[in-house]
Amino acid sequence: MEQSLFIYNTLSRQKELFRPLVEGRVGMYVCGPTVYGDAHLGHARPAITFDLLFRYLLHLGYKVRYVRNITDVGHLEHDADEGEDKIAKKARLEQIEPMEVAQYYTNRFHDAMAALGCLPPSIEPHASGHIMEQQQLVQEIMDHGYAYESNGSVYFDVEKYDKDHRYGILSGRTLDNIKDASRELAGVGEKRNQADFALWKKAQPEHIMRWPSKWSDGFPGWHCECTAMGRKYLGEHFDIHGGGLDLVFPHHECEIAQAVASQGDQMVHYWMHNNMITIDGKKMGKSYNNFITLPQFFAGEHERLERGYSPMTIRFFILQAHYRSTVDFSNEALQSAEKGLQRLMDAWKALQRLAEGQKVKGQPQVEMKYVEELRQKCYDAMNDDLASPMVISHLFDACRVVNTLLDKKASITAEVAQALIQVFHTFAFDILGLTVDTGASNKEREAAFGAVVNMVLEQRQQAKAEKNWALSDKIRDDLAALGFEVKDTKDGQTWTLNK
Ligand SMILES: [Zn+2]
Numbered sequence: 001m002e003q004s005l006f007i008y009n010t011l012s013r014q015k016e017l018f019r020p021l022v023e024g025r026v027g028m029y030v031c032g033p034t035v036y037g038d039a040h041l042g043h044a045r046p047a048i049t050f051d052l053l054f055r056y057l058l059h060l061g062y063k064v065r066y067v068r069n070i071t072d073v074g075h076l077e078h079d080a081d082e083g084e085d086k087i088a089k090k091a092r093l094e095q096i097e098p099m100e101v102a103q104y105y106t107n108r109f110h111d112a113m114a115a116l117g118c119l120p121p122s123i124e125p126h127a128s129g130h131i132m133e134q135q136q137l138v139q140e141i142m143d144h145g146y147a148y149e150s151n152g153s154v155y156f157d158v159e160k161y162d163k164d165h166r167y168g169i170l171s172g173r174t175l176d177n178i179k180d181a182s183r184e185l186a187g188v189g190e191k192r193n194q195a196d197f198a199l200w201k202k203a204q205p206e207h208i209m210r211w212p213s214k215w216s217d218g219f220p221g222w223h224c225e226c227t228a229m230g231r232k233y234l235g236e237h238f239d240i241h242g243g244g245l246d247l248v249f250p251h252h253e254c255e256i257a258q259a260v261a262s263q264g265d266q267m268v269h270y271w272m273h274n275n276m277i278t279i280d281g282k283k284m285g286k287s288y289n290n291f292i293t294l295p296q297f298f299a300g301e302h303e304r305l306e307r308g309y310s311p312m313t314i315r316f317f318i319l320q321a322h323y324r325s326t327v328d329f330s331n332e333a334l335q336s337a338e339k340g341l342q343r344l345m346d347a348w349k350a351l352q353r354l355a356e357g358q359k360v361k362g363q364p365q366v367e368m369k370y371v372e373e374l375r376q377k378c379y380d381a382m383n384d385d386l387a388s389p390m391v392i393s394h395l396f397d398a399c400r401v402v403n404t405l406l407d408k409k410a411s412i413t414a415e416v417a418q419a420l421i422q423v424f425h426t427f428a429f430d431i432l433g434l435t436v437d438t439g440a441s442n443k444e445r446e447a448a449f450g451a452v453v454n455m456v457l458e459q460r461q462q463a464k465a466e467k468n469w470a471l472s473d474k475i476r477d478d479l480a481a482l483g484f485e486v487k488d489t490k491d492g493q494t495w496t497l498n499k
Helices: 041-059 086-094 098-115 131-143 158-164 175-182 224-234 245-263 294-299 311-319 331-353 368-383 388-406 414-431 442-465 469-481
Strands: 006-009 014-017 025-030 063-068 147-150 153-156 197-202 218-220 238-244 268-274 277-279 327-329 484-489 492-497
Touching: 006 268, 025 041, 025 224, 041 063, 041 098, 041 238, 041 268, 041 277, 041 294, 041 311, 041 414, 063 224, 086 098, 098 294, 131 147, 131 153, 131 197, 131 218, 131 224, 131 245, 153 245, 158 175, 158 245, 197 245, 224 238, 224 245, 238 245, 245 268, 294 311, 311 327, 311 331, 311 388, 327 331, 331 388, 331 414, 368 388, 368 414, 388 414, 442 469, 442 484, 442 492, 469 484
Parallel strands: 025 063, 025 238, 238 268, 277 327
Antiparallel strands: 006 014, 147 153, 153 197, 197 218, 484 492
């Protein structure tokens, strides 16, 4: 690994040189979705941020085990310890099995992630498939005296833990702040203190998702799964844990407390968090009517959208901001991202035509030194806490060079052109994860293909009118070879695509 990668560690609040625990290998855990609804922009951002990190680590030659979970049980409404399970609620409303809800939205999440060009994680564990591991974690925490049972549920004793360790180490909150913030809430109920959080919840009679345990028939608290599954697949100590900034408190704070309370020390070396996305300056939320899902973005089916935006436009839009800054979505911002992406892709296509080099007498040459500097500038940007906007700006600089070549204001040898192609490919495609994309949504593309078929069929109609049966049959057969079935009906020709 010749490159020195610095990443911002939320725990130390500074950029640190990344050094893996085991040379050449990286263990990385990212909090995945709770699968009770379609993914939205807020899911796209962590997925793309950690895909960028995953791709860069792979590019640097690390063997990476990337674990991203699927939360299919235990995530209660309002991220609280009371209320209905998010998935069970959806299942009740739609009168289907909770696991049908989870599977349906897991499949749709995978489709959206693939469209955004995110590589699949190495392991994608489900919370419901790791109940034993979570029960074991709860038992260890109880054995060390940091949890108590109350009416069949088990709670983490935050006050006791805070005396021995420090609760709030990641978020910078103190127990007093946390207590102040929660004072207005309803009584503590089964908990000793309002700040305590559930490790195991006794299921109410109507609750379908339940498992037997020594405490009660119930289900694990939301924070348990990531600690239990992270440890199972990455070990007691691993390199990177990521997620959205909204997960710092309480989710990740609770994960740290669970790890320390169960095994005596922290599990994670580098905590990384991506910032949030706002829509027209406002937080995303159902109450603002700005809650736009990824399928709606792709299809342009939401009143806030002027039209659809391709998955690659969304990826590029997100990468144009540093992952630790906020991003504000607007139609204008996405349209400008679409143009930027188009510029990059146009330059990429033009570069292919310049691959053999180009001689223009008396014009300045694009030197190998330029390409080498470009490559190093892109690495420097990635090494500086994944500064993707800087990488993009360096690639735009390369686009300008390509334009001077196209205008024949400069020339390039085949050797330098090949090197430039390689730098462009490495950063735009391998690392930023962009793919050549027309910028149009699938629907627009389908409409364009359909219009072409209709044009061809008009030619066939013309041939038939002229009794040119050979041409008319040829058009039908050629279309059939491409999978288009043409039928002649009383009202004219119809076609279907058998693919
Ligand atoms: Zn998590």
